[in-house]
Amino acid sequence: MTEQPHIEVDGLSIPLLGFGTWMLEPEDARRMVAEALRIGYRHIDTAWIYKNEAAVGDGIRDAIEAGHVTRDEVWLTTKIWVAHFHHDDLLAQAKESAASLGFTPDLLLLHWPKKTPSFAETLGALNAAKDQGLTRSIGLSNFPSAEFRQAQGLSKAKLVTNQVEYHPYLDLRPLLKAADELGSSITAWSPLAQGKIADDPVINAIGRAHGKSAGQVTLRWLIQQDVIAIPRTTKVSRAEESFDIFDFELSDDEMAQIHALARPDGRLGDWLDPDFKWDQTG
Numbered sequence: 001m002t003e004q005p006h007i008e009v010d011g012l013s014i015p016l017l018g019f020g021t022w023m024l025e026p027e028d029a030r031r032m033v034a035e036a037l038r039i040g041y042r043h044i045d046t047a048w049i050y051k052n053e054a055a056v057g058d059g060i061r062d063a064i065e066a067g068h069v070t071r072d073e074v075w076l077t078t079k080i081w082v083a084h085f086h087h088d089d090l091l092a093q094a095k096e097s098a099a100s101l102g103f104t105p106d107l108l109l110l111h112w113p114k115k116t117p118s119f120a121e122t123l124g125a126l127n128a129a130k131d132q133g134l135t136r137s138i139g140l141s142n143f144p145s146a147e148f149r150q151a152q153g154l155s156k157a158k159l160v161t162n163q164v165e166y167h168p169y170l171d172l173r174p175l176l177k178a179a180d181e182l183g184s185s186i187t188a189w190s191p192l193a194q195g196k197i198a199d200d201p202v203i204n205a206i207g208r209a210h211g212k213s214a215g216q217v218t219l220r221w222l223i224q225q226d227v228i229a230i231p232r233t234t235k236v237s238r239a240e241e242s243f244d245i246f247d248f249e250l251s252d253d254e255m256a257q258i259h260a261l262a263r264p265d266g267r268l269g270d271w272l273d274p275d276f277k278w279d280q281t282g
């Protein structure tokens with residue numbers, strides 16, 4: 001088994017490379033989660049709104065039954081949908097998600113920030129879910145820096161990650177700084193820019209120097225920043241390729257060349273509530 005890097009947050013050890021399941025139909029989710037665990041991934045990302053939590057749980061059980069993993073070797077994340085942010089609704093979804101998965105998740109995230117109900121109510125409920133044993137840890141998704149800091153101020157427990165869009169075409173410096181100052185972490189969604197990195201001349205040139213693909217270089221660029229990356233694919237060969245990133249290293253110059261690809265219109269999935277604004281950069 002390949003040694004794979006982890007990030008330590010609040011006494012927890014989170015594998016830096018995970019497997020995403022957004023848009024995977026239940027059949028593909030079950031098949032690919034089981035394949036990912038066979039390949040060596042030890043971190044799986046899902047959400048209530050993906051409508052595949054039960055299939056993800058089945059995929060994990062398939063891998064356990066095949067002897068590829070044990071439950072405690074897998075980091076499992078799911079998310080509370082924005083329609084469930086009132087106290088009782090949040091706890092009800094946390095119970096439903098755990099029941100659908102058939103496992104207590106390791107991490108439960110608030111999927112997107114929302115003005116109402118108040119952050120105080122929602123963070124209180126998220127902490128209650130942790131206190132009631134419905135998740136091992138809690139965190140956020142898609143929170144800009146100011147709201148990330150505000151939410152941590154209202155949360156008894158450490159918010160162990162903020163899962164946001166991040167890939168070579170976005171500058172994430174303010175949020176990376178906030179995560180560092182809060183003792184938290186960043187998880188990159190759409191780490192491969194939904195496949196757009198495949199044709200990038202700069203990333204491909206760097207890849208040729210290492211005998212690696214553009215996807216492998218991009219994932220390596222993320223984990224070398226201590227950012228958790230959760231690529232998604234329906235193809236076993238691509239899942240294998242994306243896992244094969246632990247035997248090379250990008251130089252400081254190569255890291256800087258990829259950072260320089262960030263551009264103002266690089267965002268792919270902007271579903272942020274208009275009550276909030278993304279961090280301003282450069």
Ligand SMILES: NC(=O)c1ccc[n+]([C@@H]2O[C@H](COP(=O)([O-])OP(=O)(O)OC[C@H]3O[C@@H](n4cnc5c(N)ncnc54)[C@H](OP(=O)(O)O)[C@@H]3O)[C@@H](O)[C@H]2O)c1
Binds near residue numbers: 019163231
């Ligand atoms: N918290 C949130 O709000 C949020 C939002 C979006 C996503 N996420 C999470 O983040 C995960 C990853 O994000 P994502 O699914 O948007 O994007 P991604 O991993 O950047 O890209 C996945 C897409 O790129 C293609 N692809 C994968 N590897 C490739 C390669 N080497 N070359 C070319 N194309 C490639 C895949 O196609 P094939 O299937 O054909 O390989 C798939 O269509 C999601 O699955 C989900 O778990 C979270």
